[in-house]
Amino acid sequence: MMSQTNKNNSRYIRYILLISASLWVLWPISIMIEEGFRVDIGPLFSGRGASFVGEFFQGQGGIRFTTIEYVKALQIEAYPRLLVNSVIIAVSSVIVAILAGLPAGFTLAMYKFRGKAFITYALLAMRTISPFAVLLPFFLIYGRLGLFDTYQGMAFIYLIINLPIITMMMRGFFKDIPKEIFEAAFMSGASDSYILRKVALPLALPGLAAAAVFAFVGTWNEFFYALFLTGTVTKTVSRGVWSGFSESIESFKILEFDELNAGGTLAIIPAVILSLAVQRYLARGFTLGAEEQR
Amino acid sequence: MKVPYVFLIPCLLIIFLAGIGPVLQSFLLSLSEFSLVNPSQAPVGFQNYIALLSDAIFWKAIQVTLLLVFGSVFLEFVVGIFLALLITSSGKRARSIFSSIFVIPIAIAPIVTGILWSPNSVFDDLNTLLYYGLSLGTYIDTTKPFTYYSLIMISDAYIWAPLLMLVTVAIIRSIPREQYEAAEVMGASSWTKFNKITFPAIIASPAIIVTLLLRMADAFRMFEVPYAWNFWLGQDSELGASVDTVSVLMWKMFSSTLYDFPIAQITTIAIVLLIITLSICALVLRRSSNLLD
Numbered sequence: 001m002m003s004q005t006n007k008n009n010s011r012y013i014r015y016i017l018l019i020s021a022s023l024w025v026l027w028p029i030s031i032m033i034e035e036g037f038r039v040d041i042g043p044l045f046s047g048r049g050a051s052f053v054g055e056f057f058q059g060q061g062g063i064r065f066t067t068i069e070y071v072k073a074l075q076i077e078a079y080p081r082l083l084v085n086s087v088i089i090a091v092s093s094v095i096v097a098i099l100a101g102l103p104a105g106f107t108l109a110m111y112k113f114r115g116k117a118f119i120t121y122a123l124l125a126m127r128t129i130s131p132f133a134v135l136l137p138f139f140l141i142y143g144r145l146g147l148f149d150t151y152q153g154m155a156f157i158y159l160i161i162n163l164p165i166i167t168m169m170m171r172g173f174f175k176d177i178p179k180e181i182f183e184a185a186f187m188s189g190a191s192d193s194y195i196l197r198k199v200a201l202p203l204a205l206p207g208l209a210a211a212a213v214f215a216f217v218g219t220w221n222e223f224f225y226a227l228f229l230t231g232t233v234t235k236t237v238s239r240g241v242w243s244g245f246s247e248s249i250e251s252f253k254i255l256e257f258d259e260l261n262a263g264g265t266l267a268i269i270p271a272v273i274l275s276l277a278v279q280r281y282l283a284r285g286f287t288l289g290a291e292e293q294r
Numbered sequence: 295m296k297v298p299y300v301f302l303i304p305c306l307l308i309i310f311l312a313g314i315g316p317v318l319q320s321f322l323l324s325l326s327e328f329s330l331v332n333p334s335q336a337p338v339g340f341q342n343y344i345a346l347l348s349d350a351i352f353w354k355a356i357q358v359t360l361l362l363v364f365g366s367v368f369l370e371f372v373v374g375i376f377l378a379l380l381i382t383s384s385g386k387r388a389r390s391i392f393s394s395i396f397v398i399p400i401a402i403a404p405i406v407t408g409i410l411w412s413p414n415s416v417f418d419d420l421n422t423l424l425y426y427g428l429s430l431g432t433y434i435d436t437t438k439p440f441t442y443y444s445l446i447m448i449s450d451a452y453i454w455a456p457l458l459m460l461v462t463v464a465i466i467r468s469i470p471r472e473q474y475e476a477a478e479v480m481g482a483s484s485w486t487k488f489n490k491i492t493f494p495a496i497i498a499s500p501a502i503i504v505t506l507l508l509r510m511a512d513a514f515r516m517f518e519v520p521y522a523w524n525f526w527l528g529q530d531s532e533l534g535a536s537v538d539t540v541s542v543l544m545w546k547m548f549s550s551t552l553y554d555f556p557i558a559q560i561t562t563i564a565i566v567l568l569i570i571t572l573s574i575c576a577l578v579l580r581r582s583s584n585l586l587d
Binding site: 015017021022026112117120123128129140141159192241242271293 | 297298299300301302304305306307308309312313314315316317319320323376377380383384388392393394395396397398399400401402403404405406407409410411415416419452456457460461464468484499500501502504505508511512514515517518522540541544548557560561563564565567568571572574575576578579582583584585586587
């Protein structure tokens, strides 16, 4: 009897904790969405909004629900162009990363060879490298080659992020396939490229999709390279969310908080949906499979 | 069996062109005096490194970075374990719903997180509630150093605690059930079970160590959130401001018109930062049980 009540109590406590943890996650996001609608709870209490929390706040918010910022972002201003830019850059970069990373991941999964530690270490280093360590050479070289603010140039830069992800995630997915399958194929004398195309790839296809989606989201969210290397042509969505977007992509605009939030909300929707679709593989993606125990 | 080296060529080509090549050039630039007023890129020696080591602004940035690295990673670790315990002790349905909710922040661009936790986002409403709503007459002053350092750590933990949660959940799942059953037979409380079984298993796992190391390497180059806070605090034109991490410092040197585009100095800092992350990567490779098999 006593233990029954205890059990129920601990269940209630657990649910209270689960719900408060969800609030911690969702509260800031809900505020961003709500501010995008220009809703502010300040006037409910004070009639004028709280204006003491930093010099940026305008203090003139109110309950005047309007979708104007979202509509403006999607129809009037250059926001859709930013979305298209991000998609073009991310998709082309991920495709190149797959072409280079898929065979490399296969080799890393199947064979032991000299230089394996070097490649693995180089990929780890590329994943953690401070962008500033490569930024200035790219700046100088892109200026000389005319690649600055071009789709090719940006897609190439993002290989720094995408190549390690695709190679190492695919290595993990190939490792997940039972060894016996490959042994049989190798016994029959099939070539490596035949095994990769006809045996390994069909079995790892869901993994390839997950790796591609993961790399896409990473590129979509990337801010640093976009801040320095994109301009009026290739400006991406994460940069646009910060620096503002207006009538045409060329004009810079002073940042306004309602817009910032409307833009931010629209930018995270695809990223969240895609990440939830691959949530089983998030840990493998972020640590390149280093955290797995075999 | 013959290793198909051809398969590695495209990957190696990109590693050299996008990674090693630019890094080498950065290193050469760090040995020069290259800037807007001095266009010579010829190496002249290690004087930039020597000057950097006696630069007060650099050391301040290192201190700020270290504070934020250890603060954020520790917070992520604690919140990650907490979330993992909640997830693993729930039923199947609750587990899948709540773990989906908990991983949402990982998908949000760090720059958007900088906006989410900004003074005029969360704290606008919270302070209104505290000051007027509950008539407490107090509010959270986000311009106080303690507050904004905490907030930057919280923002970072907000993004990355889910990663630690996912790794910790996998570790807890791999603990044999019998250990808990034996503990229950002996009448151990939940706290004893956590303290004697779960927590030691988490700490001893190479998975958590590798993840924490990689998070530290990432946090050393932390840019987006402190960058946003530079603007929230109005410090964006001040070199060596209180939220300048090493990366933000380099950004300021790069973009400010006050300095004549000191490429040599910026690359020097970048190389020092690179040495730190490269050493962490070497540790990761050493501690990881599966990367090289």
